[in-house]
Amino acid sequence: EAGVAQSPRYKIIEKRQSVAFWCNPISGHATLYWYQQILGQGPKLLIQFQNNGVVDDSQLPKDRFSAERLKGVDSTLKIQPAKLEDSAVYLCASSLAPASVETQYFGPGTRLLVL
Amino acid sequence: AQKITQTQPGMFVQEKEAVTLDCTYDTSDQSYGLFWYKQPSSGEMIFLIYQGSYDEQNATEGRYSLNFQKARKSANLVISASQLGDSAMYFCAIRQGGKLIFGQGTESSVKP
Numbered sequence: 706e707a708g709v710a711q712s713p714r715y716k717i718i719e720k721r722q723s724v725a726f727w728c729n730p731i732s733g734h735a736t737l738y739w740y741q742q743i744l745g746q747g748p749k750l751l752i753q754f755q756n757n758g759v760v761d762d763s764q765l766p767k768d769r770f771s772a773e774r775l776k777g778v779d780s781t782l783k784i785q786p787a788k789l790e791d792s793a794v795y796l797c798a799s800s801l802a803p804a805s806v807e808t809q810y811f812g813p814g815t816r817l818l819v820l
Numbered sequence: 821a822q823k824i825t826q827t828q829p830g831m832f833v834q835e836k837e838a839v840t841l842d843c844t845y846d847t848s849d850q851s852y853g854l855f856w857y858k859q860p861s862s863g864e865m866i867f868l869i870y871q872g873s874y875d876e877q878n879a880t881e882g883r884y885s886l887n888f889q890k891a892r893k894s895a896n897l898v899i900s901a902s903q904l905g906d907s908a909m910y911f912c913a914i915r916q917g918g919k920l921i922f923g924q925g926t927e928s929s930v931k932p
Contacts, residue, residue, distance in 0.1 A: 813863055
């Protein structure tokens, strides 16, 4: 089966510009996650969706980051305006359900560089 | 709050030998799940192995095995018969609710 798809793979922008990332989860996976991975660190959860509802966005910087999953399938993460410290890899993951035994499967990530 | 600690910054292992990557965790939950992921230079996080806190046997998946010591709160990954393609960053993670809490990772480099 197809894995998690993400685009673009790379993006370079200047600070204060806006950027959007797209994710399409594995077919049938109800739960979708966006993680931010800063260089040299492990991924950190930004937001979790269950179908098209937000389950956890406690670590999402809501003054500049937004995310949506309108039809419960693919999702978009937006940054506006971008800051230098937003330079990171943005990973999308999905799982069948949020239960403790469900494995999260990750996409290839989008590498963002903010100049 | 749950926490994962990976103290080995980098490891070198000879091809065909085994390597152990350390992971300790901190949690007050009785039920939890521990995961190991591999991240090659391409950036994708690849799921390797899962251990549930109530599993009595150590998890194994092919060349990967998890040395789970619940009392010591450790969940070390053992990779046997290392291959050149095993060179990557390895992340240990614990599930908190629906999200994964990751450690800082350990880089493992396989030498021919």
